[in-house]
Amino acid sequence: MKIKIAQFGLGPIGIETLKLAATKSWVEIVGGVDIDPQKIGKSLSEITGIPGLENKMVYASFDELAKHEKPEVVLHTSVSRMKTALPQLEPIVKAGVSVVSSCEELLFPQLKQPELAKQLDDLCKKHGARVLGTGVNPGFVMDTLAVCLTGVCRSVEKIEVDRVVNASLRRGPLQKKIGSGLQPDEFRQLFREEKMGHVGLVESLALIAHALNWKIGKINETCEPMIAKKFIQTEYIEVKESLCCGIHHRAEATDGTKSIVLDLKMYLEAEDPRDAVRITGDPSINAVLHGGVHGDRATVAALVNSAPNILRAPAGLLLMTDIPVPRVG
Template sequence: LLDEVKPDLCILAINSFVKGVMEEIRLLAKKKVHVITIAEEMAYPYVTEPELSKEIDALAKEHGITVIGTGVNPGFVLDTLILQLSLGVRRVDHVYARRVNDLSPFGHTVMEEQGVGLSKEAFLKGVEEGTIYGHVGFMQSIPMIADALGLTYDEVVQKREPIMTTVDRQTKDVFVKAGMVAGCNHTAVAMKDGKAVITLEHPQQVRPDLENIGTGDYIEIHGDPDVSMVIKPEVPGGIGTIAAAVNVIPHVLNAAPGLITMKDIPVTHAIMDDFRNHLT
């Protein structure tokens, strides 16, 4: 198909992890096809997959293509948007960001990854065994923010806690009985000398409205000056990810070959006219 169509660019939407998209990236690179992927780990893969990151960068440069990972989160709300807000800040002491979203539109795979419908005991066992992921992206967003702002940290402390429901909740894919797990409250804190420098929180659950919980995206940058931002309700995960992947197309085609990230390209935005008008 690639030989027949001869595309300039491919959007990969098949997996959350670097290892899950490596075979496709290798193939596309050899066919000289630029790659945009919504795999969460690809948003900033250097910490979790350093060797594969080097391989992707080398392949891209060898074949003259550009590879980038993006999406609504990671890729926008809990990293790129924070970096853009910091433009008017002279000193950053601490970054705090929280994304509260509704899992209801998602299917069975996401529900399983978040532990939706389990008992508290089964959820905690899943976290221990590594079957309850929570949010895939903190170990991409935190290094991206830190590297861009010039912050350093000693360690990242993560917690995954069950969100228990006191009422029955139902979506098209799952029924959660009162007293069971409605979602996962996943937090990650980058610590430096015993103090938090970056704090990211991402509680995800089905039908939070049934317990009067509002959704939204919240960012606070503490420093000189303090800056805060609220988006209510949250930027939609599905539509936001589609938009992010499409809106970076001109930047990818304009970029030098290699593995790049959202912090490496010019300010991104929606494009209402012909994308070719944005090519250099």
């Protein structure tokens, strides 16, 4: 039985998500949503190059799409903040349609937006829909993976996760999002205004604590620019020496006896990219993924592979720790 899927957001990640979904035998793509006037009214084949979607169109809103198609799951790849995502999600949920979203704050919206999270959860339960926030980071390497590894521990005292990303290999928008080419003080100001940097690190920490039932105190978060030591040129951007070429983002919290530390370095020409999880416990675990998990490609996979899982879950606002272990679909 095929799952009818629509794509909300047809930027680079949304298009790649559709391309992967089109390769799955269990997926039927029924349409797309985007606010770009240049895309509205065109076929998904024209937008993505995927054959066989000549009669599947791009609409200006979910409500417009729903007049013509009846998706079961919407893959949502448009925004990072819960406040911005909620107005987009509400019409979908009210139609009884479930959502898998790359919205970073949606990984654990109870942290910053508890009232909005409850509102969305109540709406899902009322209309029989499910909403899940996922991706590679947040969504897997710095949260779900760490939680899974504790499953073979008798006890855990500390969890440390390090992620080093060579941003030179990532898409242009991400290279700009991490402040490449900015003056260091300019980046710091934009980060304080939530206009620059990585979103979701504190949500990852909160998800780990929630899953392990650790009553942590305040989350201490810092984000400093990585400074270019030489001129750097990528396919998308040029960065002069002494300007920002990425970020060093850190979050940590403790309950007095147990602690969680997440450390993310994402910068141009980063050396030794990797994902590492260190668990101090019985037994202790030191797991390293050399080269790291590719953010863009893995995020697309996380979204598509989660679609079957959420349809098997009860209605509500779901966490990655609420559904079965992620697997390829």
